[in-house]
Amino acid sequence: GAGVSQSPSNKVTEKGKDVELRCDPISGHTALYWYRQRLGQGLEFLIYFQGNSAPDKSGLPSDRFSAERTGESVSTLTIQRTQQEDSAVYLCASSLFFRLTDTQYFGPGTRLTVL
Amino acid sequence: LAKTTQPISMDSYEGQEVNITCSHNNIATNDYITWYQQFPSQGPRFIIQGYKTKVTNEVASLFIPADRKSSTLSLPRVSLSDTAVYYCLVGGSARQLTFGSGTQLTVLP
Numbered sequence: 001g002a003g004v005s006q007s008p009s010n011k012v013t014e015k016g017k018d019v020e021l022r023c024d025p026i027s028g029h030t031a032l033y034w035y036r037q038r039l040g041q042g043l044e045f046l047i048y049f050q051g052n053s054a055p056d057k058s059g060l061p062s063d064r065f066s067a068e069r070t071g072e073s074v075s076t077l078t079i080q081r082t083q084q085e086d087s088a089v090y091l092c093a094s095s096l097f098f099r100l101t102d103t104q105y106f107g108p109g110t111r112l113t114v115l
Numbered sequence: 116l117a118k119t120t121q122p123i124s125m126d127s128y129e130g131q132e133v134n135i136t137c138s139h140n141n142i143a144t145n146d147y148i149t150w151y152q153q154f155p156s157q158g159p160r161f162i163i164q165g166y167k168t169k170v171t172n173e174v175a176s177l178f179i180p181a182d183r184k185s186s187t188l189s190l191p192r193v194s195l196s197d198t199a200v201y202y203c204l205v206g207g208s209a210r211q212l213t214f215g216s217g218t219q220l221t222v223l224p
Contacts, residue, residue: 004158035214042202043159043214091158101147106158 002026004107006092012113013082021077021110025094032075033104034067035091043091049075050098082114119203124219133190135218137203140184148179148186149204153217159202163188190220198222 005024013019025032034046046059049069060066064082069075079086089109095102120138127133139148147166151159163170165177165186176189190197200217 042216045214093158101164103149103161103164104159106160108156109158 004092004094004105006090006107006110008110009108010111010113012115014115015084016081018078018080019082019112021079021090021092021112023075023077023092023094023107025073025075025092026105027073029094029096029105030072031095031098031102032069033093033095034075034077035093036061036088037091037109038088046077048098079112082112084114087112087114119205119215121201121203121215121218123216124221126221126223127193128223129194130192133193133197133220133222135188135190135201135203135220136185137188137205138185139203139205142183142205146205148177148183150175150177150188151202151204151214153200153202159214162201193220193222195222195224 004026007022011019023032030051032049035043036046037043047054047057047067051072052069054067064080067075067077077090089111091106091109093104093106095104118141125135147164149164150162152162153159163172163175163177165179167179167183170177178187178189188201198221200219202214202217204214
């Protein structure tokens with residue numbers, strides 16, 4: 001079946017612009033996760049959803065970052081007034097449920113470059 | 116928060132067995148240990164998960180001692196295509212989903 005998809009695959013924007021990153025999880029997966037990966041570094045957890053609810057938003061780097069999920073499906077990560085330090089690959093993952101043993105399936109990521 | 120420590124990099128030759136150890140001294144009772152593999156320009160991919168003792172699947176083995184303060188990912192007979200970054204992940208809740216910098220494994224011919 002289809003895996004996790006993300007769009008766009010690449011996004012180049014100017015400093016100060018807003019960007020929206022989209023994630024389509026595997027159908028039927030109730031949990032969805034967003035991560036950020038800067039060049040040569042590990043994954044930084046941003047936020048997760050159980051259904052359409054995000055119980056903990058403390059991982060978001062600043063109030064310029066927001067995320068939503070609708071229909072227990074598509075999720076959008078929005079970055080307002082982008083800064084150069086926002087340049088990174090943004091990865092989305094989904095899992096069947098939010099349980100200790102549930103495997104996360106990752107998408108290919110969106111490479112964001114802020115000029 | 117169960118912080119993990121892994122070697123930054125390892126080199127191996129084709130056909131050898133590779134063991135990557137992860138230290139997690141502050142692991143909690145409910146925490147599981149999961150390993151992911153990441154190739155360049157791709158998202159991480161699940162390899163194996165365990166709670167204690169030994170787990171084996173078609174790709175790797177995971178050894179966890181009784182105190183669970185460390186774990187070792189064992190890759191039998193590696194090939195060039197196993198060159199990737201390997202992440203040790205310890206936790207059971209979203210706030211503990213910290214992958215760290217991982218171990219860059221380079222398999223040489």
